[in-house]
Amino acid sequence: MKWTIKERTTKKMSEFKAVGEVMITEEQIRARAKEIGAQITEEFKGEDIIVVGILKGALPWMADIIKCIDNENLIMDFMMVSSYGSGTKSSGQVRIVKDLDFVIDGKNVVIIEDIVDSGITLNYLKGYLAQRNAKAVRICTLLDKPTGRKVDLEADYVGFEVPDAFIVGYGLDFDQRYRQLPYISFLKQD
Ligand code: PRP
Numbered sequence: 001m002k003w004t005i006k007e008r009t010t011k012k013m014s015e016f017k018a019v020g021e022v023m024i025t026e027e028q029i030r031a032r033a034k035e036i037g038a039q040i041t042e043e044f045k046g047e048d049i050i051v052v053g054i055l056k057g058a059l060p061w062m063a064d065i066i067k068c069i070d071n072e073n074l075i076m077d078f079m080m081v082s083s084y085g086s087g088t089k090s091s092g093q094v095r096i097v098k099d100l101d102f103v104i105d106g107k108n109v110v111i112i113e114d115i116v117d118s119g120i121t122l123n124y125l126k127g128y129l130a131q132r133n134a135k136a137v138r139i140c141t142l143l144d145k146p147t148g149r150k151v152d153l154e155a156d157y158v159g160f161e162v163p164d165a166f167i168v169g170y171g172l173d174f175d176q177r178y179r180q181l182p183y184i185s186f187l188k189q190d
Contacts, residue, residue, distance in 0.1 A: 020186035032159045037068020048073040055080040057114035057171040061142040094124040105133045114171040115143040119153030
């Protein structure tokens with residue numbers, strides 16, 4: 001599904017000065033979570049699922065997705081990773097800051113992310129979880145920015161494809177701020 005610019009439908013937040021036009025509304029995100037949650041439910045019918053949220057950006061999207069997965073054996077876990085490198089771009093070296101609490105041997109893992117950009121983080125995590133003998137590893141991302149890709153990585157479940165722009169909200173930050181916005185917005189450049 002491609003991104004579309006929508007008018008702000010609800011005014012739940014002040015007009016933060018660095019936050020620009022709304023790109024994706026909360027309503028659109030919730031609707032997409034329902035669709036993707038139903039697909040994940042179907043794929044893992046009768047099986048276990050470990051949903052692994054990648055802190056911190058995945059939090060709001062994960063909260064939506066888990067409520068839409070109809071599976072009695074779903075459990076949640078979290079990882080936190082950081083990329084070495086200068087500036088805003090990944091260097092290719094990923095470091096685990098917080099590892100899984102659960103053993104995933106023989107289990108189905110669904111990684112939840114806010115965005116796939118270069119693909120470096122997810123490529124690393126996919127390999128790491130496969131090495132730990134997960135039965136299946138799927139990637140479910142709210143946003144996919146294919147123009148940023150540096151490695152060959154495709155997410156299995158994508159909420160919205162986004163263009164090469166600096167965006168914030170719904171978990172995505174600028175200098176750790178704006179994660180709490182209940183929509184995806186452009187960041188003002190000035
Ligand atoms: C973001 C995002 C992914 C990664 C994607 O995390 O949540 O983990 O970058 O980028 P890539 O595809 O280029 O590897 P970030 O390091 O900003 O941490 P955060 O979730 O705490 O914001």
